[in-house]
Amino acid sequence: MLNREKSLNKAKDINDKELIARGLDLAERAFKYCCVQVSDFYNTLHIAHINSALKSIPGLSLTYDGGYIDAERQRLVISPDYIDSRQEDSELSFLSLEGNVKLGRMNHRDFLGAVLGLGVRREKVGDILLLDASAQVVVAREVVEFICLNLFRVGSTGVAVREISRNDLSPLPPNIKKIRSTVPSLRLDVVAAAAFVESRGKISKEISAQKVTLNWNICTRQSAAVSPGDMISIKGKGRAEIDEVLGNTKKGRIAIIINRYI
Numbered sequence: 001m002l003n004r005e006k007s008l009n010k011a012k013d014i015n016d017k018e019l020i021a022r023g024l025d026l027a028e029r030a031f032k033y034c035c036v037q038v039s040d041f042y043n044t045l046h047i048a049h050i051n052s053a054l055k056s057i058p059g060l061s062l063t064y065d066g067g068y069i070d071a072e073r074q075r076l077v078i079s080p081d082y083i084d085s086r087q088e089d090s091e092l093s094f095l096s097l098e099g100n101v102k103l104g105r106m107n108h109r110d111f112l113g114a115v116l117g118l119g120v121r122r123e124k125v126g127d128i129l130l131l132d133a134s135a136q137v138v139v140a141r142e143v144v145e146f147i148c149l150n151l152f153r154v155g156s157t158g159v160a161v162r163e164i165s166r167n168d169l170s171p172l173p174p175n176i177k178k179i180r181s182t183v184p185s186l187r188l189d190v191v192a193a194a195a196f197v198e199s200r201g202k203i204s205k206e207i208s209a210q211k212v213t214l215n216w217n218i219c220t221r222q223s224a225a226v227s228p229g230d231m232i233s234i235k236g237k238g239r240a241e242i243d244e245v246l247g248n249t250k251k252g253r254i255a256i257i258i259n260r261y262i
Contacts, residue, residue: 011053031080066138130172189203207221
């Protein structure tokens with residue numbers, strides 16, 4: 001039996017509690033029926049909250065899939081750890097929305113609005129990848145047929161919708177800003193302040209409020225150590241990766257290079 005009370009006690013507010021409760025419901029069904037269960041799409045912070053609450057449950061396997069590496073929105077795949085879950089278990093489908101060249105001037109909101117305007121819930125839509133004259137949309141498999149049959153326009157422009165494979169996805173390289181800085185230590189609060197150009201005190205408040213994740217896990221320790229390859233995310237601010245630690249300066253500080261995703 002799952003200790004629901006223990007897991008729910010990790011929630012910061014009612015929204016987090018509802019989120020974790022949905023994850024626990026999936027975990028209970030996975031154990032009861034010895035099968036794979038799949039959640040809706042969640043952003044990285046929501047995933048971190050669920051992972052923090054469920055990762056210590058014995059015998060439970062947690063994986064995430066948004067269709068491609070570094071997807072912002074992903075589905076949680078839960079199963080007993082003796083089941084070998086695979087990509088198809090995340091129940092993702094992939095659509096290409098193709099029109100004339102005018103589509104290249106449309107933004108993420110235009111395509112999302114067109115899909116949601118059909119009555120599709122936001123939780124059933126993953127990332128939207130914008131190409132020159134088309135867009136690719138990751139969706140839950142259960143809504144793909146409905147979208148294909150009913151989506152004909154984005155704004156005032158006609159579109160043709162067709163299903164594509166995972167391998168057809170064309171995510172653009174991330175837009176990265178290189179930040180060179182020196183810090184007194186490799187603590188989470190110190191490095192995050194340098195990465196997001198904020199005061200250390202403000203970052204400390206964000207950490208205490210459970211708005212900061214380290215490698216996709218919520219971290220509430222200001223002094224948590226970071227190292228090259230670690231990813232720091234802050235709700236509403238984006239994410240940054242520790243690229244290199246260059247060593248000590250003459251003044252005894254540590255020189256680092258940070259990749260800030262913008």
